[in-house]
Structure formats: structure tokens, C-alpha cells
Amino acid sequence: MSVRLKPSSADDLLHQVFGVPVGDLYTAAVHPDASPALSRALELRSFLALAEEQVARVRDRVHEAMAADRDMDELSAEDLRMDAQWLDAALDARDGYRAALDDLLRTMPPPGQRARAVRTVQPTRGHRLPSAVASPAPQGAGEATGRRL
Template identity: 60%
Template sequence: MSVIDKSTSRDTALEEAFGASVAELYAQAAHLEVCAALHRALELRSFLAVAEEQVVCVRDRVHASMSCDRDLGDLSAEDLRWDAQWLEAALAGRDGYVAALDDLLRTMPAPDQRPAQPVQFAQPKITATAPPAPATGRAGAVRTHRP
């Protein structure tokens, strides 16, 4: 399943910020020239979808291993330690993506202040000329200093 089809904990915030559903935002980004903020937001959202899927996967594995109908002899403290480390890593990734996405949404310009077309910067043309060569008595002669 594509990250476009997965829901995330920040989909509502994205939809409110950009005024369209997540599916419509991905369609706009694929077919139109859109602002850099939307591209970044969708990229972060895609990373967030994967991170949240990882959190859910570890959580579900822990729940299954701790199920009340499981044999107590099947419990493994070592497996639970591994799962705790994996969960910590997955949550750290998720928290980082949430913070970055929230920061982007908080600092981007309001919809009525965004340019209709992406900003294009003119590339300055650099023109430089080499300084004139020093005049010497003989063409091509090199002076050397001898002690």
C-alpha cells in the first residue's frame, strides 16, 4: 500500500493548512507547479506515514505477545527488551517527523499570502575579465631573483 493511501495523525492539519484533502494535495503536487511548502509537507507526511506504521507494527507485536490467552512459558524478556528498543526508535522517528511537519505548517505563509506561481529566481550572469598582463621587457620572459 502506498503512503498516499495511509492515514497519519497530521492529515487533518495538512488539509486545514492547504484547503484540500490529502489525496487532492498529492494529485496537485503530481500534476501542477505547487509551492515548496506543499512539497515539503507531503514529503514529511510520507515519512510520517511509514514511521507511524512502524510504531503500530511493534505495538501490535507486543500486544500479541502479552495476550491473556498466551502461555506464560512463551514470554521472553529478551524479546520484550528488543521490542522496547524498536518502539523507542520508531517513536523517536515519528516524533521528529511530527515536529518538523508542525513547524512547517506553523511557519509557512497563510494561503492568501502565497504566490500563485512558485517563485523563480533569475540566475545572475557573472561577467569578469582577466586583469591585463604585467608589461615586461621581453615577451614570455620570466624574471627570477638570484641571491
């Protein structure tokens, strides 16, 4: 299944922010005039959907192993420890992607408004320092004046 079709916990928020369903956002993101924020948001959303799928898989595996009708002789503490580690890693990834997406949506320019490029002034190659600054240091500058032991 394509990651575009996988649900994520951020789908409603993305719909609210951009004003269209997630499927339409993926279509809009391939256009040359798509905002970088939209592309980044969808990339994070895709990662989030995969992480949430991993969480659900481990959760379902643990639930199946712990089912009331399951034979107790099939229980494995080692398997449950491994599932707990996998669940911890998947939850960390999910939390990280969700936080990054929330931060992006909070700081991006409003939809429909392109971010303005910030122009920085950089000295040109031929730019010289004033002569007072560029003159060499006097002889002995920086030498210690105290006695050495």
C-alpha cells in the same frame, strides 16, 4: 499499500491548512505550479505515516505477546527488550517528523501565495577595494615587539 493511502496523525491538520483532503493534495503536488511547501509537507507526511505504521506494528506485537490467553512459556524478555528498542526508535522518528511538519506548516507562506525569492547583492568580479584598504601592510607589521625568551 501506497504511502498516500496510509493514514497519519497529521492528515486533519493538512486538510485544515490546505483546504482539501490529503489525497487531493498529492494530486495537486505533481503539477508544475505546486508550491515547494506543499511538496515538502507531503514528503514529511509520508515519512510520518510510515513511522506511525512502525509504531503500530511494534505496539501490536507487544500486545499479542502479552495477551492474557497467551502461554507464559512463550514470553521472551529478550524479544520484549528488542521490541522496546524498536518502539523507542520508531517513536523518535515519529516525533521528529511531526515536529518538522509542524514547523514547516507554521513558517510556510499562506497557501496560494508563492514564496518570494530573496535577492542578495554579491560583489562583481571586477569590484575593487578602495586604495586605502588595498594597500600593502607596512614592513614589520604584526611582528612582536617584546623580547623572546
